[in-house]
Amino acid sequence: MLYFEMLLIAVGLSVDTFAVSISTGLTIERIKFRQGIRIAQVLAFFQALLPFLGWLAGMQVTRYISFYDHWIAFGLLASLGTKMMVESFKQGEEKKYNPLVFSFLLAMAIATSIDALVVGVSLAFIETNIYMAIMIIGFVTFLASMIGMLVGKNVNGKFGRKVEFIGGLILFGIGLKILIDHLL
Numbered sequence: 001m002l003y004f005e006m007l008l009i010a011v012g013l014s015v016d017t018f019a020v021s022i023s024t025g026l027t028i029e030r031i032k033f034r035q036g037i038r039i040a041q042v043l044a045f046f047q048a049l050l051p052f053l054g055w056l057a058g059m060q061v062t063r064y065i066s067f068y069d070h071w072i073a074f075g076l077l078a079s080l081g082t083k084m085m086v087e088s089f090k091q092g093e094e095k096k097y098n099p100l101v102f103s104f105l106l107a108m109a110i111a112t113s114i115d116a117l118v119v120g121v122s123l124a125f126i127e128t129n130i131y132m133a134i135m136i137i138g139f140v141t142f143l144a145s146m147i148g149m150l151v152g153k154n155v156n157g158k159f160g161r162k163v164e165f166i167g168g169l170i171l172f173g174i175g176l177k178i179l180i181d182h183l184l
Contacts, residue, residue, distance in 0.1 A: 005174060006133050010140035012081070012170040013051075013119060016112040017043045017141050018148040024099045025152020039099055040145035046109035047116050048138030054120020055130045062124050069125035070182035076122045077175025080115050085168035126178060 024039060025031065062069060099105050116137065123133060 003132075003136075005177070006128070006136050007140065008170050009119060009133075009174055010137040011144075012168070012174070013047060013116050013137055014141040014144035015166070015168070016115065017047060018144040020099075020108055020112055021145040021148025022152035025149040025154075027152075028100065031149060031153065035100060036146060036149045039105060039149070040142045042105050042109050043112065043145045044138045044142035046113040047141040048134040050110075050113040050117040051120030051123060051137055052130060052134050054117040054122075055124045055133075056120075058121040058124025065125075070179055073122040073125045074175040074179035076118050077178070078172050080118055081168040081170070081172030081175065083168070085165050085172070088162070088165035088168065122175075122178075 021039070021043070028035075065072065099108060120130075123130060
């Protein structure tokens, strides 16, 4: 897999984290830089860990389903991308939460990284350097989280829905590209 494609996957995966970080910036009016770094580190760690775990699981079954792997990768990425696009149109409720409490931050990190687990399974079916992939995913997520908190402090929350739609579109497009590459 090319570096550019991996970067696009990382951007698509970091959309949930970006949206949560915008909410964090909106919720905590005077978030300190150190607090933002801690939040971004935890979110990035889990966003990088779960694709690795998914890749490990996918590697265990890849030899049994190698004939259909491109269809599975397409199905997982396309369904995930479609879900993200559909979710971007739903109206969210105002939620009161405190991402500075570690137990809440941990739950938030795992919740925003579940899609990364699915992507990790998909990465096992295509030729990719998983270590490079998780480094890119973690780095992009960290940046997206820091930028999201900054945006949340300075802009209203309507921006996050458009970004979530674009992230879903990117994941769907990458799944389609994998399928087309294998069929041609």
